[in-house]
Amino acid sequence: MADGSWYDADIDHVIISEAQIREKTAELAKQVSADYAHVTDGLLLVCVLKGAVMFMADFARALGRQGPPAELDFMAISSYGQGTTSSGVVRILKDLDRDIAGRHVIVVEDIVDSGLTLSWLLRYLESRSAASVEVVALFRKPDAVKVTVPVKYVGFDIPTEFVVGYGLDFAERYRELPYVGVLKPEVYARS
Numbered sequence: 656m657a658d659g660s661w662y663d664a665d666i667d668h669v670i671i672s673e674a675q676i677r678e679k680t681a682e683l684a685k686q687v688s689a690d691y692a693h694v695t696d697g698l699l700l701v702c703v704l705k706g707a708v709m710f711m712a713d714f715a716r717a718l719g720r721q722g723p724p725a726e727l728d729f730m731a732i733s734s735y736g737q738g739t740t741s742s743g744v745v746r747i748l749k750d751l752d753r754d755i756a757g758r759h760v761i762v763v764e765d766i767v768d769s770g771l772t773l774s775w776l777l778r779y780l781e782s783r784s785a786a787s788v789e790v791v792a793l794f795r796k797p798d799a800v801k802v803t804v805p806v807k808y809v810g811f812d813i814p815t816e817f818v819v820g821y822g823l824d825f826a827e828r829y830r831e832l833p834y835v836g837v838l839k840p841e842v843y844a845r846s
């Protein structure tokens with residue numbers, strides 16, 4: 656268990672450690688840098704808030720050490736609300752600031768669970784005439800995916816359990832944990 660966090664008492668077990676996340680993020684940035692070395696007019700990284708906030712910050716910096724230049728933009732969309740299952744209804748809370756027509760876009764996601772969020776988002780972005788759209792997702796739950804989504808860069812395949820930390824929340828809490836873990840059952844019982 657990680658040391659000293661106020662939240663540690665709520666965590667049953669850690670699934671992916673801070674060091675594993677750091678190492679994998681560098682690997683993903685290396686792959687993306689190699690694949691996009693030909694892009695001279697700048698990549699556009701689109702962060703899917705709020706969950707991807709930590710990954711975006713670390714991935715963009717890892718890319719900045721070696722990759723082609725990138726601009727950052729942010730969308731806020733939500734489908735989970737206060738619960739642990741997707742409502743299936745994706746709401747845009749904040750749209751992109753910039754036009755993406757003709758741009759090479761990489762969607763930066765924290766997790767692909769049912770796939771509903773990404774499948775909706777990719778359709779939305781494809782209607783905006785980007786030169787290309789690919790996805791980098793730090794986590795994926797292969798056994799939970801309900802709709803197939805093309806995710807070119809995946810960090811970790813994880814079990815079908817609700818997880819928190821490194822941007823991922825339960826009812827808006829636990830996002831700031833530096834690792835990813837599973838909550839103790841009593842945490843759900845008291846909320």
Ligand SMILES: O=P(O)(O)OC[C@H]1O[C@H](OP(=O)(O)OP(=O)(O)O)[C@H](O)[C@@H]1O
Nearest residue numbers: 704705706733734735768769770771772
């Ligand atoms: O594959 P899915 O089942 O659609 O789940 C994945 C999405 O769900 C979470 O976002 P959420 O809607 O909870 O909003 P948040 O990022 O603000 O937490 C997560 O950050 C992904 O964006």
Ligand code: HPA
Nearest residue numbers: 768816817818819823824
């Ligand atoms: O396992 C999860 N945890 C937190 N948020 C999520 N959104 C989709 N899956 C998850």
Ligand SMILES: [Mg+2]
Nearest residue numbers: 703704705706
């Ligand atoms: Mg999200």
